[in-house]
Amino acid sequence: MNEARFNPRFDEWADSYDSVVAGRDPQYREVFAGYREILTRSVLALGLPPGSRVLEIGVGTANLTQLLRETGYRVTGVEPSGEMRRIARGKLPDLDLRDGHFLQLPAEETYDGMISTYAFHHLTEKEKGEALTGIRHLLRPGGRIVITDTAFLDTTSKRKIRLEAFEQGFDKVVRDLDEEFFPLLSEVGELFRCAGMAVEFEQLNRYVWLMKGEDVDR
Template sequence: MGREFVEIFDEWADSYDESVGGHDPEYADVFKHYDGILESVAMRAESPVVEFGTGTGNLLKKLLERNLEAVGVEPNDAMRKAASAKFPEARIVDGDFLSYEPGVDPRTFVSTYAFHHLTDEEKARAVKRYAEELPAGGKVVFADTVFATEQAKRERIRYEEDRGFTNVAEDLKREYYTTVPVMRELFEQAGFTVVFTQLNDFVWLIDASKQEGGDAR
């Protein structure tokens, strides 16, 4: 994950919570049911938990409220400071999906609204590493924008453009939003069983469990 991307979030740290609250009409559909999406991820987590893309700590809060041992991994310094200010007792470290040292042996990896920053090749590398580090039955629980098919992605981009939401359309073109079949293949190849549940027009819950003897192939 390039530093130029990480730095994009420097100015967003102060307004991130307002953005995900649905106050921006252009992104309201992206963050629809935001609190429920976080709950869906947190309720499936088992300690110890490593969260990628902690941001300002909204999912971390849900994990801590469930008395789970959780470590946040966040590459942006401003976001780490914002989360640490809200949760001074929490451990939040510098790192990302592919480079991290959480200091615990994880039972669950979680993330929301972040995995699309990796290319499909990088996603596959990350999931393979998670399979190597998790015990049998360990889990990866991510919620992120994913599309049923490439055609569905193209249609969504056209829809956003037609209603004048050019920022959303450009985001969908620029970032590495992938499809359910691609995600299913990379998780299954790494030795996971995986279930996909659509949570809003953009976001899918990816609930993957490492199979017994399911080391990455």
């Protein structure tokens, strides 16, 4: 993975990110519709007891991290953008936060769960598979993965969303759909299976799906 692939965009977006997820940018309003509920549902999907060690990939501005800690989880976070890390540390100064990404994870620990929101689509399909395999090796037996991100039921759904964004003049959303790596659910399901995990899907808004994986081979 090119570590700097999207970092300039993340760095530019860092100061306005919380405003965007709150719905103040019309272009991204549907992408982040129900944002707080999406984060809450993602944390609930982990379903681990308080005190569990959780790895969060793509901390961003630490909105999900705050909920994880309020739930009682011990969180280690990784985030590739220096500007995002700056904001996250401002909110949670004592957070164990590392410079890293899906393919560069702290391997000195094992974890009860892994969670990520709005980040998995930055990986190519090959990288997604490598990431899931690597994460599984860091999970303790019975560990869980929750990935919540934009994905599509099928190519027809993806084309329809892009056409609507184009017709509305949402050039930033169209750019994202064209340049980033938003998967189909069938592709994600196969990647989880190849990594030795069962996966369940739940749609949370028009763009976003919750993907919950569990280890089935150990």
